[in-house]
Amino acid sequence: MSLKSTDLEHFVSQLTRHQTRLRGLVRCLLFDAGQAEDVLQDTNVVLLRKAAEFQSGTDFWAWASQVARFQVLTHARQTSRNRLVFDDDMLAILAEEAQVQAELLDKRREALTLCLDQLPSTQRQLLDMRYLMNHSMGQIGAALSRPEGSVRQTLYRIREALLNCIGRRMAAEGTA
């Protein structure tokens, strides 16, 4: 089945608009961020292939998230023997929770931008090492002459602080 160009434009628009949510959903289900990114790209390819099946006016997120969940499940089954993955039941339970929370992800993203600006520079530097430079805990620990466990704890506390900040901002806006 072919697709009219206007429908195609609408489809691509929806797909790009939902990238943040799709990435978040997949990340919740896979521990390895690199694998999560691979599965997200596989999901995008499948969604593009199935573009003609999507009916304009229906819930894109509901449809796309099901495809993403299926891709994760396939990946998890293929790699479960030699990789750390949740079992099928757990994946289903977490996917339900992630699908709900991910609906507010765009708002959270906006709040995160403001919350990041409020972080002390040392904490921001640590996040940069972890996310911008993609350093491992060991590399960060070696660079800062700190034990790996201590770096891990600090990062956790920074993320907790960010989550609290995001929660406060969204509550203030009435979107929490």
Place this chain on the structure above:
Amino acid sequence: MSDERPQDELTSLLSAAVDHGLTSESLARLQALLRSDSNARQKYVSHMLLDSLLTEKLAAESVVGMVDLLGHGSVPDAAGETPKSQRTGGLPADSRRAEVADTHWRRLTRVMQSQVGWIVAAALLIGIMVSVTVLGQPEASAELLLTEARRVHSLPLDRCYVVELPPLTAKTEASDVSTAAPAGILELAIGRVDRLWIRGDQFFIESSNKRHRWVWGMDETGTAWLTFDPHLGLKLESDELPVWLGKLSEVLSMRFETLLTEVLHDFELSWESPDVGAQTRVVRAVRTEHSRLRWLQEAQLEIDIETKVLQRITVIRSGRFAAPTTVTYRLAATAAQPDLKYQIEGHLEEPFVILSRDHQPERRAEILSRLFGKANQVRP
């Protein structure tokens, strides 16, 4: 693990899950905890979603430069103009990003209007998603790459650069008496610099001159120090640093964060099309009439696309301080150095004496005068 309090255990497991520290044993514990506790599930999902947002927000910025490797940025347009991604002057960065994102969109939809181009369109779309995450994310430009490099170089990491520096001539030095470095420093500081260690704006330079071993550095307070004997050194507080020594520190230490700030502020930036498969991009920065770094005529900054670390910096110096000279800094190592290495005490052996404003200032002035010449001596 199971002896921990549930909340502590959840914290520890969440931290491991997000930061790639899970084992099969801890995965089993996490799974059991999440299965039995809906609050734990909510918390787990919140943390993973935040990790995803941080990855998207911070790491998407780190793929700046990748878009051009996909090929869109190096082809002149129909009018024969320089591709937009290579132009850096004029428009503010956000406008340029919006413009390029818009170009992406139009290009994509144009290709998609032809059903024949479906696979090409899909590949394009995926390419765009891989490289910039979504339309509207930061786009590749020399300016953005330098911004990321500046951020990376502001991190408290230690890097070692080998400095290849042609010696200045006495004639050059003598022609510029008022602010130039005095005669002695040419041999002392510029003759053969071997290794430069930098951490943000702190640095120390170790001489390779076996006859005159010395280490020269600057700590985080801006205090300059110098050792030329394992048991003797001297310090100069930031407010008593002679102009020439401050300038020389600036030039030789090549404090990258400062350099990048200045270059971004008022230099004209451009970059060449990358070679296929290249892991680095070279940004050329040329001084404009408004540039504040008068000693810097031009810089070529080779930056690793993935890590944003400066791999090689070639600077052409100019101005009153020195005749045009090309100096090259080549990244040699990234390894943690003790904090003490950026302080004078880290380069002296007991028993030692440090001459300073408060301790034997006359002797310090005499030594500086002897080393650097009398024209610009530091007063006691």
